[in-house]
Amino acid sequence: MLADAVGIVPVYVSRIESGLGNPSLEIIVNIANALYVSVDELLYDEPDRKEPQLPGGYLDLLKDCDEYETRILSYVLKMSKKTLRDSSDFRKMIEEMEAKKIKGKQRKIQKKPLP
Incomplete structure (x- = not known):
């Protein structure tokens, strides 16, 4: 084959x-x-990787993108990275949002009725 x-x-x-x-x-x-x-x-059995690998789900998200969508997503990713690195306020905001998301998941788990 x-x-x-x-x-x-x-x-x-x-x-x-x-x-x-x-x-x-x-x-x-x-x-x-x-x-x-x-x-x-x-x-190579194990290539020398100096850069972190993308989590698997990201590549799946990009598989069906056409050239235009890929170009736009690349631009958005580059700008997001720049903003994240240039702005400590933005980083703090994202960290707070993630913390609330984790707490919200924990609350949902606790609120489930016992069988």
């Missing part, structure tokens, strides 16, 4: 897997795309 997705013959996939094949960069990228992983994840 991988060979079909990449456009190569199964024997060549086997040679790549066993270390006998020498795939071109294009083939490596096509394999990574077919497996839905980044090239570094394909080439």
Whole structure:
């Protein structure tokens, strides 16, 4: 199935897997795309990550976005990050909102009637 997705013959996939094949960069990228992983994840067991990974749900939110939506969301994220870093008041406001949200969840749990 991988060979079909990449456009190569199964024997060549086997040679790549066993270390006998020498795939071109294009083939490596096509394999990574077919497996839905980044090239570094394909080439290394554990890539050296200096940046934190996005929580899984964020990528799912972006999957069905078109180019325009992705561009706008990227802009909004960049501006939000800048605002968060430039304004301690904004950071405090967000922290207070999160604290209230957590307390609200705890109250809802406590208010549930016992069976």
